[in-house]
Amino acid sequence: MFIVKSPVEQTIELENNILVIKVHSPEISSEIKPGQFLNVRVSETYSPLLRRPFSVCDVEGDFIFLMFNVLGEGTKILAQKRKGETIDLLGPLGHGFNLDDDYQTAVIVAGGLGAAPFPYFVKKIPNDKRIISFVGGKTNNEVITYGLKNILISTDDGSLGFKGTVIDLLNENLEILNKGKIKIFSCGPNAMLKAIKEFSIKNNFECEVSIESAMACGFGICQGCPVESTSNKEKYSLVCKDGPVFNVRDIVL
Amino acid sequence: MFIVKSPVEQTIELENNILVIKVHSPEISSEIKPGQFLNVRVSETYSPLLRRPFSVCDVEGDFIFLMFNVLGEGTKILAQKRKGETIDLLGPLGHGFNLDDDYQTAVIVAGGLGAAPFPYFVKKIPNDKRIISFVGGKTNNEVITYGLKNILISTDDGSLGFKGTVIDLLNENLEILNKGKIKIFSCGPNAMLKAIKEFSIKNNFECEVSIESAMACGFGICQGCPVESTSNKEKYSLVCKDGPVFNVRDIVL
Amino acid sequence: MSKIDLSVTIGSLKLRNPVLLASGTVGYGNEMSEFIDLNKIGGIVTKSLSLKPRKGNPPQRIVETPAGMLNAIGLANVGVEVFLIEKIPFLKNYDVPLICNIAASSIEEYVECTKILTCEDTIKAFEINVSCPNVKEGGLQFGNDIHAVGKITEKVKACTNKPVIIKLSPNVSYISEFAKVVKEEGGDAVSAINTLVGTSFNIFTKRPKLHNVTGGLSGPAIKPVALAKVLEIKRLVDIPIIGIGGIMNWKDVVEFMIAGSSAIQIGTANFINPNSADEIIKDLENYCTSYSIEKISELTGSYKI
Amino acid sequence: MSKIDLSVTIGSLKLRNPVLLASGTVGYGNEMSEFIDLNKIGGIVTKSLSLKPRKGNPPQRIVETPAGMLNAIGLANVGVEVFLIEKIPFLKNYDVPLICNIAASSIEEYVECTKILTCEDTIKAFEINVSCPNVKEGGLQFGNDIHAVGKITEKVKACTNKPVIIKLSPNVSYISEFAKVVKEEGGDAVSAINTLVGTSFNIFTKRPKLHNVTGGLSGPAIKPVALAKVLEIKRLVDIPIIGIGGIMNWKDVVEFMIAGSSAIQIGTANFINPNSADEIIKDLENYCTSYSIEKISELTGSYKI
Numbered sequence A, B: 001m002f003i004v005k006s007p008v009e010q011t012i013e014l015e016n017n018i019l020v021i022k023v024h025s026p027e028i029s030s031e032i033k034p035g036q037f038l039n040v041r042v043s044e045t046y047s048p049l050l051r052r053p054f055s056v057c058d059v060e061g062d063f064i065f066l067m068f069n070v071l072g073e074g075t076k077i078l079a080q081k082r083k084g085e086t087i088d089l090l091g092p093l094g095h096g097f098n099l100d101d102d103y104q105t106a107v108i109v110a111g112g113l114g115a116a117p118f119p120y121f122v123k124k125i126p127n128d129k130r131i132i133s134f135v136g137g138k139t140n141n142e143v144i145t146y147g148l149k150n151i152l153i154s155t156d157d158g159s160l161g162f163k164g165t166v167i168d169l170l171n172e173n174l175e176i177l178n179k180g181k182i183k184i185f186s187c188g189p190n191a192m193l194k195a196i197k198e199f200s201i202k203n204n205f206e207c208e209v210s211i212e213s214a215m216a217c218g219f220g221i222c223q224g225c226p227v228e229s230t231s232n233k234e235k236y237s238l239v240c241k242d243g244p245v246f247n248v249r250d251i252v253l
Numbered sequence C, D: 001m002s003k004i005d006l007s008v009t010i011g012s013l014k015l016r017n018p019v020l021l022a023s024g025t026v027g028y029g030n031e032m033s034e035f036i037d038l039n040k041i042g043g044i045v046t047k048s049l050s051l052k053p054r055k056g057n058p059p060q061r062i063v064e065t066p067a068g069m070l071n072a073i074g075l076a077n078v079g080v081e082v083f084l085i086e087k088i089p090f091l092k093n094y095d096v097p098l099i100c101n102i103a104a105s106s107i108e109e110y111v112e113c114t115k116i117l118t119c120e121d122t123i124k125a126f127e128i129n130v131s132c133p134n135v136k137e138g139g140l141q142f143g144n145d146i147h148a149v150g151k152i153t154e155k156v157k158a159c160t161n162k163p164v165i166i167k168l169s170p171n172v173s174y175i176s177e178f179a180k181v182v183k184e185e186g187g188d189a190v191s192a193i194n195t196l197v198g199t200s201f202n203i204f205t206k207r208p209k210l211h212n213v214t215g216g217l218s219g220p221a222i223k224p225v226a227l228a229k230v231l232e233i234k235r236l237v238d239i240p241i242i243g244i245g246g247i248m249n250w251k252d253v254v255e256f257m258i259a260g261s262s263a264i265q266i267g268t269a270n271f272i273n274p275n276s277a278d279e280i281i282k283d284l285e286n287y288c289t290s291y292s293i294e295k296i297s298e299l300t301g302s303y304k305i
């Protein structure tokens, strides 16, 4: 784990107000794994005071990429960073996705900005695995397909792709999913993750999800990011340290 | 008085880490007088929370100029403003210098950044008055002569001009000062202003000084900027509203 | 779009909207009127007035702190007489409820000030400052003395028919106990909070930055504390609350109302943007429209716990 | 350049420098050791330990506020037994004074925890948390009850020879009265301050952002309040003080020492820069060199008022 002030190389604007920031950080790029995250200090002032967690979106050589949209003060400042300015990164943090288990097809299920960790995931997945990506959004401008492969799209209002939730779309494609051994990798809004959990259990699919939580430290000392564990009722798991990627069966969503 | 978000046009770097920021602000440029000031909000965040007071340094058409050096958080942010970014100005505030009374020679006495209000002063002084400028600093890199006229320089260490304080330099030049009616206009560190007061009283010179104070509002509602008045012991004067320019005989320095 | 009702009541005091300007951050209105249309705001609370004029503390009176500021003005004010003669005439030009804030160093002085001021029609209510942390005359710190607060409420109520609001100190263990006493003694409302006691040192001179040594902390830094105090009172005492502390925008106002405030006051924000109150009122109206809130007073104490 | 003496003493506890890591912001040291050389810092204060493991509060436990944060962790901890078995071995690898922080919901529980822990050599002192605002088990809020604080001090002192530091609550009218009782009952030092009670609401759901409704405010926002509390104790009670609250850099440390602290603790800053303490120690050494301060302990209470 490192704390490094890394220079911004470029900020790329995708459609729909989504930004991807490219940062030079050899220390982190050489260590980080898909699904891990960084805790980013966007300003040296006390406004905002705390770091902001972002999943690693992609890695290219010594560069790492983070994907975000402008929500509040932190992301606003991040969006204004120009080439040469630095951001202060702490990471790599947490446990990423387990790409190497026994499955043939990785089924990516991403809702909105939940697409963030998958470009790097797609790069790092072993060559012998297939990928199929289900991408959902409320309307077409919430659909993010950056860096994904073999994409099926759903929107609640039908403005792009299949009309319905991404779960509906999965159900529509159950036949494909039932060919060979699959594993679901999902990230997105909590409501979606809940539905994914139900779907996975019902269909007996392996499933890992990346979840979010309010965080202060990001590395296990503040106890600020509890998530109820299914195996141990006496103790919360910590999203930052035990996650952010969990076997969906291990946590209460 | 206005509250206006004004776009930055340019930031000029003088010698010695002194910066001059040029801002497009027709509302303020058309009203402000030499010695008046603006209370500047450098950031929309709460860091820093309060505005920062700056004297108007110069005016050119619709543009105003502020002179400063990087001291703390506020001036650091100000120094990083680029063309097109805005700063939030509140002003014009306070009472400026009285240029129109009965004197023939304006004797400017400026210490360090106390030079800030004088470029505009020099422009606005009636044509029939003469100007002579005494500029002091501890060493040569504290001497700021930007926008001044007929300049005599002193440094404590003699690294530039006369060796001694600016008061010593005034005393050296008493003969010139005693020719015709003069009025001293001074701005600088408090120790210098104290000495100027003594000098003016001793030599029976008219003298106005621009003084500083911690400020919150800048326009008379917080009562945060008191200065002891010589005429009314029951009540403080307010630097922001009754000043920042005072007849040196009216206040206790 | 139907008209939104922004009006609120604090006891018998009816205000056209819940946004007041806090004592000590608006002077007596004249300087502020250059920036804001006083006719639009819910009300003005004057700088604390004492029987005699007060010079206040020597400089330095103000220090900036992270997301906040310390002040130790020391209740510099013109005194009730000069206020009536010199300041009221200006305020008569406006149609804005005037709440007169009184500070004193004895119970008798509170009573006397109230008696003098109560005859003035322009004054619609009194806010009694029992909580200024920056003057310790006579060794009394009323704000921390529950019996004194009760006594002051009782005596002031006895000499005016106008609503009496007691402005409470946050520098106590249980603010709700003070609110309870205020209610018992007939007070009409409480204002919460005044500033938190704080200090700051110049590390090179080793001297306190404030001449008064300690000062009162205000601004966004104290908002979470102020909200907790408002909530504590709301949950335990049935009395109208005017919420104060770190309010910078309409969201903060809504948060204070949810926590239990009937109205709120803007303090430090006036120094940064003297037009804040006007902008906030417009934003509140838009918010009510967007969320189909017909009467803003519905928000008061609407927390779901 | 002569060697600067950064060492300080708190009662009989000698520390190589005044920079400790605060309870609840360093865990049990293992995660922090990835970022900072624990052998360099003045001491570690453990997360509050209770007799039995505690699960802590459900989420949300943390909210950011202007220049601060609210936490309502609810004293999630492994309990004294697991601490001794699983956490102490790691800490034995380091040469850093370990201060064990204890939280309990009865006087008996404080005593029992102390008795169990006092046998462990690695533990150099106890810090008794009587002031956590986020658990209200048994309806007790020791931090606000001066008799309880006295009793706890007395009883804990009776069962250990190690220094006992009482961590005081700032949510009281006069913190110095609590410090006085601690001294009278034989306590060796006080830590000031724990967090300020605060809250925050989601204005759209109208629910408190924290599951526990209220939480503890920490970070730079509270620094002026913490300094005023330290100063109040220093002026009125002769007991060593460990200053805590919003310390982010060496200047803040010097300010706390001038105000009366013998040592200080870094809390929230650890989340933002887990290497802060190390940087601060280096900066303090440079500061002492520049200003010809031979012993940093000279700074304690060196204010000029």
Ligand SMILES: Cc1cc2nc3c(=O)[nH]c(=O)nc-3n(C[C@H](O)[C@H](O)[C@H](O)COP(=O)(O)OP(=O)(O)OC[C@H]3O[C@@H](n4cnc5c(N)ncnc54)[C@H](O)[C@@H]3O)c2cc1C
Pocket: A037, A048, A052, A053, A054, A055, A056, A066, A067, A068, A069, A070, A071, A072, A073, A074, A075, A076, A113, A116, A117, A211, A212, A213, A214, A215, A244
């Ligand atoms: C492990 C992890 C990985 C993440 N990865 C990404 C990523 O790759 N890209 C990305 O854009 N975001 C990601 N997030 C969320 C991101 O941290 C927040 O969006 C960010 O902190 C917002 O900061 P802000 O200052 O702009 O907004 P704030 O001012 O902090 O908040 C603005 C609004 O967003 C809400 N909000 C704040 N934090 C969160 C959160 N964690 N989840 C949901 N809503 C929140 C607030 O309640 C508020 O309404 C991740 C979060 C975690 C915990």
Ligand SMILES: Cc1cc2nc3c(=O)[nH]c(=O)nc-3n(C[C@H](O)[C@H](O)[C@H](O)COP(=O)(O)OP(=O)(O)OC[C@H]3O[C@@H](n4cnc5c(N)ncnc54)[C@H](O)[C@@H]3O)c2cc1C
Pocket: B037, B048, B052, B053, B054, B055, B056, B066, B067, B068, B069, B070, B071, B072, B073, B074, B075, B076, B113, B116, B117, B211, B212, B213, B214, B215, B244
């Ligand atoms: C009426 C008036 C006019 C002014 N005009 C100018 C001007 O034209 N150019 C200019 O550069 N400055 C001017 N100043 C001073 C200027 O306001 C401060 O330098 C500025 O606020 C510093 O802000 P900061 O955030 O960078 O520093 P801060 O972080 O606020 O302070 C950094 C350091 O500077 C000290 N400091 C802060 N404010 C002042 C002050 N008012 N006087 C002296 N020291 C201070 C602090 O104690 C601290 O040590 C003026 C002040 C007043 C009251």
Ligand SMILES: Cc1cc2nc3c(=O)[nH]c(=O)nc-3n(C[C@H](O)[C@H](O)[C@H](O)COP(=O)(O)O)c2cc1C
Pocket: B222, B223, B224, C022, C023, C024, C025, C047, C048, C071, C073, C075, C101, C129, C132, C167, C193, C194, C195, C217, C218, C219, C220, C222, C244, C245, C246, C247, C265, C266, C267, C268, C269
């Ligand atoms: C400079 C200043 C002066 C103040 N003077 C008074 C006063 O005279 N009487 C009073 O009751 N409160 C006074 N206050 C307290 C405010 O009315 C308010 O309670 C406090 O500032 C918290 O609100 P804020 O955080 O919005 O500023 C003063 C506050 C400031 C900042």
Ligand SMILES: Cc1cc2nc3c(=O)[nH]c(=O)nc-3n(C[C@H](O)[C@H](O)[C@H](O)COP(=O)(O)O)c2cc1C
Pocket: A222, A223, A224, D022, D023, D024, D025, D047, D048, D071, D073, D075, D101, D129, D132, D167, D193, D194, D195, D217, D218, D219, D220, D222, D244, D245, D246, D247, D265, D266, D267, D268, D269
């Ligand atoms: C997330 C968090 C958890 C804390 N847990 C404890 C605790 O278990 N016991 C305790 O005595 N103090 C606890 N504290 C209080 C800190 O030790 C410290 O007193 C407080 O945060 C003020 O210091 P700071 O502003 O530097 O953070 C906690 C603080 C935070 C922010």
Ligand code: FES
Pocket: A214, A215, A216, A217, A218, A219, A220, A221, A222, A223, A224, A225, A238, A239, A240, A241
């Ligand atoms: S964010 Fe601090 S423990 Fe997880």
Ligand code: FES
Pocket: B214, B215, B216, B217, B218, B219, B220, B221, B222, B223, B224, B225, B238, B239, B240, B241
């Ligand atoms: S700065 Fe507020 S009254 Fe002068």
